[in-house]
Amino acid sequence: MSLPEGVERRTFDLGESGSETRLATRGEPVYGEPTDDGWRLWDARRSKLGATFEKGLDTGLTGGETVLYLGAASGTTVSHVADFAGPTYAVEFAARPARDLLAVTDSRPTLFPLLKDARAPETYAHVVEPVDAIVQDVATRGQARVANANRQFLREGGRLLAAVKARSEDVTADPERVFERFLDDLSGYEVVETARLEPFHDDHLAVVARRV
Numbered sequence: 001m002s003l004p005e006g007v008e009r010r011t012f013d014l015g016e017s018g019s020e021t022r023l024a025t026r027g028e029p030v031y032g033e034p035t036d037d038g039w040r041l042w043d044a045r046r047s048k049l050g051a052t053f054e055k056g057l058d059t060g061l062t063g064g065e066t067v068l069y070l071g072a073a074s075g076t077t078v079s080h081v082a083d084f085a086g087p088t089y090a091v092e093f094a095a096r097p098a099r100d101l102l103a104v105t106d107s108r109p110t111l112f113p114l115l116k117d118a119r120a121p122e123t124y125a126h127v128v129e130p131v132d133a134i135v136q137d138v139a140t141r142g143q144a145r146v147a148n149a150n151r152q153f154l155r156e157g158g159r160l161l162a163a164v165k166a167r168s169e170d171v172t173a174d175p176e177r178v179f180e181r182f183l184d185d186l187s188g189y190e191v192v193e194t195a196r197l198e199p200f201h202d203d204h205l206a207v208v209a210r211r212v
Protein backbone atom coordinates (compact mmCIF):
# COMPACT_ATOMS: atom_id res chain seq x y z
CA MET A 1 0.00 0.00 0.00
CA SER A 2 1.41 3.37 -0.94
CA LEU A 3 0.37 6.69 0.54
CA PRO A 4 -0.68 9.58 -1.69
CA GLU A 5 1.87 12.29 -2.32
CA GLY A 6 1.38 14.78 0.50
CA VAL A 7 0.66 12.10 3.11
CA GLU A 8 3.64 10.87 5.13
CA ARG A 9 4.47 8.92 8.23
CA ARG A 10 6.22 11.30 10.60
CA THR A 11 7.40 11.10 14.17
CA PHE A 12 5.59 13.39 16.60
CA ASP A 13 6.57 14.21 20.15
CA LEU A 14 3.39 13.41 22.11
CA GLY A 15 4.65 14.61 25.48
CA GLU A 16 4.22 12.10 28.30
CA SER A 17 3.24 9.29 25.92
CA GLY A 18 6.61 9.67 24.15
CA SER A 19 7.07 9.97 20.42
CA GLU A 20 5.08 8.08 17.84
CA THR A 21 5.25 7.71 14.09
CA ARG A 22 1.85 8.55 12.64
CA LEU A 23 0.16 9.66 9.43
CA ALA A 24 0.47 13.36 8.68
CA THR A 25 -0.45 15.97 6.10
CA ARG A 26 0.82 19.49 5.61
CA GLY A 27 -1.59 22.30 6.50
CA GLU A 28 -3.08 24.49 9.19
CA PRO A 29 -4.16 22.51 12.29
CA VAL A 30 -7.92 22.03 12.71
CA TYR A 31 -8.81 19.95 15.79
CA GLY A 32 -5.96 20.51 18.21
CA GLU A 33 -3.82 17.82 16.60
CA PRO A 34 -0.05 17.85 17.25
CA THR A 35 2.04 19.58 14.60
CA ASP A 36 5.67 19.49 13.59
CA ASP A 37 7.39 21.72 11.08
CA GLY A 38 4.17 22.42 9.12
CA TRP A 39 2.97 18.79 9.32
CA ARG A 40 -0.18 17.88 11.27
CA LEU A 41 -0.83 14.48 12.78
CA TRP A 42 -3.73 12.67 11.06
CA ASP A 43 -5.43 10.78 13.87
CA ALA A 44 -6.83 7.47 12.58
CA ARG A 45 -9.02 7.19 15.68
CA ARG A 46 -10.82 10.35 14.62
CA SER A 47 -10.87 9.63 10.90
CA LYS A 48 -12.22 6.61 9.02
CA LEU A 49 -10.15 7.46 5.96
CA GLY A 50 -7.07 7.77 8.16
CA ALA A 51 -7.89 4.34 9.58
CA THR A 52 -8.35 3.02 6.03
CA PHE A 53 -4.74 4.00 5.28
CA GLU A 54 -3.56 2.55 8.58
CA LYS A 55 -5.24 -0.76 7.72
CA GLY A 56 -3.21 -0.84 4.49
CA LEU A 57 -6.04 -0.69 1.94
CA ASP A 58 -5.14 0.35 -1.56
CA THR A 59 -7.20 3.52 -1.90
CA GLY A 60 -5.85 4.34 -5.35
CA LEU A 61 -5.26 7.92 -4.18
CA THR A 62 -1.96 9.34 -5.38
CA GLY A 63 -2.47 13.00 -4.42
CA GLY A 64 -3.81 15.94 -6.40
CA GLU A 65 -7.07 14.28 -7.44
CA THR A 66 -10.50 15.89 -7.47
CA VAL A 67 -12.60 14.60 -4.57
CA LEU A 68 -16.25 14.63 -3.57
CA TYR A 69 -16.46 14.15 0.20
CA LEU A 70 -19.86 13.12 1.60
CA GLY A 71 -20.48 13.69 5.32
CA ALA A 72 -17.83 16.32 6.01
CA ALA A 73 -19.08 17.20 9.53
CA SER A 74 -16.84 19.92 11.00
CA GLY A 75 -13.98 19.08 8.68
CA THR A 76 -11.66 16.79 10.64
CA THR A 77 -10.99 14.33 7.82
CA VAL A 78 -11.82 16.49 4.82
CA SER A 79 -9.21 19.02 5.99
CA HIS A 80 -6.53 16.33 5.63
CA VAL A 81 -7.95 15.33 2.24
CA ALA A 82 -7.81 18.94 1.05
CA ASP A 83 -4.18 19.09 2.23
CA PHE A 84 -3.09 16.44 -0.31
CA ALA A 85 -5.87 16.38 -2.94
CA GLY A 86 -6.88 18.86 -5.61
CA PRO A 87 -10.34 20.49 -5.67
CA THR A 88 -12.34 18.96 -2.81
CA TYR A 89 -16.14 19.32 -2.60
CA ALA A 90 -17.36 18.77 0.95
CA VAL A 91 -21.05 17.94 1.42
CA GLU A 92 -22.62 18.24 4.88
CA PHE A 93 -26.30 18.72 5.65
CA ALA A 94 -26.19 19.70 9.33
CA ALA A 95 -25.81 23.45 9.82
CA ARG A 96 -23.86 23.34 13.11
CA PRO A 97 -20.84 21.30 11.93
CA ALA A 98 -20.99 23.07 8.56
CA ARG A 99 -20.25 26.35 10.36
CA ASP A 100 -17.01 24.88 11.71
CA LEU A 101 -16.29 23.47 8.28
CA LEU A 102 -16.37 27.00 6.88
CA ALA A 103 -13.50 27.98 9.20
CA VAL A 104 -11.47 25.06 7.85
CA THR A 105 -11.78 26.43 4.33
CA ASP A 106 -10.11 29.74 5.31
CA SER A 107 -6.62 28.34 4.80
CA ARG A 108 -7.68 25.84 2.10
CA PRO A 109 -8.75 27.64 -1.07
CA THR A 110 -9.43 24.36 -2.92
CA LEU A 111 -11.93 23.10 -0.32
CA PHE A 112 -15.53 23.91 -1.29
CA PRO A 113 -18.17 23.38 1.42
CA LEU A 114 -21.72 22.52 0.31
CA LEU A 115 -24.55 22.65 2.84
CA LYS A 116 -26.49 19.95 1.03
CA ASP A 117 -28.15 16.57 1.51
CA ALA A 118 -26.03 13.81 -0.03
CA ARG A 119 -29.26 11.92 -0.81
CA ALA A 120 -30.23 14.70 -3.22
CA PRO A 121 -27.23 15.11 -5.54
CA GLU A 122 -29.35 17.03 -8.03
CA THR A 123 -29.11 20.00 -5.61
CA TYR A 124 -25.33 20.28 -6.14
CA ALA A 125 -24.89 18.73 -9.58
CA HIS A 126 -24.49 22.20 -11.09
CA VAL A 127 -21.46 22.91 -8.85
CA VAL A 128 -19.52 19.64 -8.66
CA GLU A 129 -17.24 18.73 -11.56
CA PRO A 130 -16.44 15.09 -12.43
CA VAL A 131 -14.30 13.67 -9.64
CA ASP A 132 -11.57 11.03 -9.35
CA ALA A 133 -12.72 9.82 -5.95
CA ILE A 134 -15.72 9.90 -3.66
CA VAL A 135 -14.99 9.66 0.05
CA GLN A 136 -18.14 8.78 1.99
CA ASP A 137 -18.66 8.83 5.75
CA VAL A 138 -22.30 9.75 6.28
CA ALA A 139 -23.12 7.38 9.17
CA THR A 140 -26.78 7.39 8.28
CA ARG A 141 -29.40 4.90 7.14
CA GLY A 142 -29.22 4.13 3.42
CA GLN A 143 -25.44 4.37 2.97
CA ALA A 144 -25.48 2.31 -0.25
CA ARG A 145 -28.23 4.54 -1.64
CA VAL A 146 -26.02 7.60 -1.02
CA ALA A 147 -23.08 5.95 -2.80
CA ASN A 148 -25.27 4.96 -5.75
CA ALA A 149 -26.86 8.40 -6.06
CA ASN A 150 -23.46 10.11 -6.17
CA ARG A 151 -21.84 7.67 -8.60
CA GLN A 152 -22.83 10.07 -11.41
CA PHE A 153 -19.99 12.43 -10.35
CA LEU A 154 -17.29 9.75 -10.53
CA ARG A 155 -15.13 9.43 -13.62
CA GLU A 156 -15.10 5.92 -15.06
CA GLY A 157 -12.54 3.92 -13.11
CA GLY A 158 -12.71 6.44 -10.25
CA ARG A 159 -12.87 5.14 -6.70
CA LEU A 160 -15.47 5.12 -4.00
CA LEU A 161 -13.87 5.06 -0.54
CA ALA A 162 -16.70 4.45 1.88
CA ALA A 163 -16.77 3.90 5.62
CA VAL A 164 -19.93 1.95 6.41
CA LYS A 165 -21.25 2.23 9.95
CA ALA A 166 -23.27 -0.87 10.82
CA ARG A 167 -25.25 0.69 13.66
CA SER A 168 -26.51 3.50 11.43
CA GLU A 169 -28.34 0.92 9.33
CA ASP A 170 -29.60 -1.34 12.09
CA VAL A 171 -28.55 -1.21 15.75
CA THR A 172 -29.64 -4.76 16.44
CA ALA A 173 -28.34 -6.60 13.35
CA ASP A 174 -25.06 -8.46 13.15
CA PRO A 175 -22.64 -5.94 11.57
CA GLU A 176 -21.41 -8.57 9.09
CA ARG A 177 -24.96 -8.95 7.71
CA VAL A 178 -25.27 -5.16 7.41
CA PHE A 179 -21.97 -4.99 5.52
CA GLU A 180 -23.07 -7.79 3.15
CA ARG A 181 -26.28 -5.90 2.45
CA PHE A 182 -24.33 -2.69 1.73
CA LEU A 183 -22.09 -4.51 -0.76
CA ASP A 184 -25.12 -6.22 -2.38
CA ASP A 185 -26.92 -2.89 -2.71
CA LEU A 186 -24.02 -1.07 -4.36
CA SER A 187 -24.85 -0.56 -8.00
CA GLY A 188 -22.47 0.36 -10.82
CA TYR A 189 -19.40 -0.26 -8.68
CA GLU A 190 -16.92 -3.14 -8.58
CA VAL A 191 -15.69 -3.79 -5.06
CA VAL A 192 -11.88 -3.82 -4.96
CA GLU A 193 -11.19 -4.36 -1.29
CA THR A 194 -12.84 -4.22 2.12
CA ALA A 195 -11.59 -4.28 5.71
CA ARG A 196 -13.03 -3.82 9.16
CA LEU A 197 -11.68 -0.67 10.81
CA GLU A 198 -11.07 -2.09 14.31
CA PRO A 199 -9.21 -1.14 16.47
CA PHE A 200 -9.65 2.41 15.24
CA HIS A 201 -13.45 2.34 14.76
CA ASP A 202 -15.80 -0.38 16.01
CA ASP A 203 -18.34 -1.97 13.65
CA HIS A 204 -17.24 0.00 10.59
CA LEU A 205 -16.29 -1.46 7.22
CA ALA A 206 -13.96 0.36 4.83
CA VAL A 207 -14.93 -0.28 1.23
CA VAL A 208 -12.82 0.53 -1.81
CA ALA A 209 -14.86 0.22 -5.01
CA ARG A 210 -14.29 1.24 -8.62
CA ARG A 211 -16.88 2.82 -10.86
CA VAL A 212 -17.72 0.52 -13.76
Ligand code: SAM
Binds near residue numbers: 072093116137
Ligand atom coordinates in the same frame (compact mmCIF):
# COMPACT_ATOMS: atom_id res chain seq x y z
N1 SAM B 1 -16.35 12.40 7.95
C1 SAM B 1 -16.27 13.16 9.17
C2 SAM B 1 -14.84 13.18 9.62
O1 SAM B 1 -14.18 12.15 9.60
O2 SAM B 1 -14.37 14.27 9.96
C3 SAM B 1 -17.21 12.61 10.21
C4 SAM B 1 -18.58 12.40 9.64
S1 SAM B 1 -19.83 11.96 10.78
C5 SAM B 1 -19.46 10.29 11.17
C6 SAM B 1 -21.18 11.82 9.68
C7 SAM B 1 -21.64 13.14 9.13
O3 SAM B 1 -22.47 12.90 8.01
C8 SAM B 1 -22.46 13.98 10.11
O4 SAM B 1 -21.88 15.26 10.24
C9 SAM B 1 -23.84 14.06 9.47
O5 SAM B 1 -24.50 15.29 9.69
C10 SAM B 1 -23.49 13.86 8.00
N2 SAM B 1 -24.59 13.34 7.19
C11 SAM B 1 -25.40 12.28 7.45
N3 SAM B 1 -26.29 12.11 6.48
C12 SAM B 1 -26.04 13.08 5.56
C13 SAM B 1 -26.64 13.42 4.33
N4 SAM B 1 -27.67 12.73 3.84
N5 SAM B 1 -26.14 14.47 3.64
C14 SAM B 1 -25.09 15.18 4.13
N6 SAM B 1 -24.48 14.91 5.31
C15 SAM B 1 -24.95 13.86 6.01
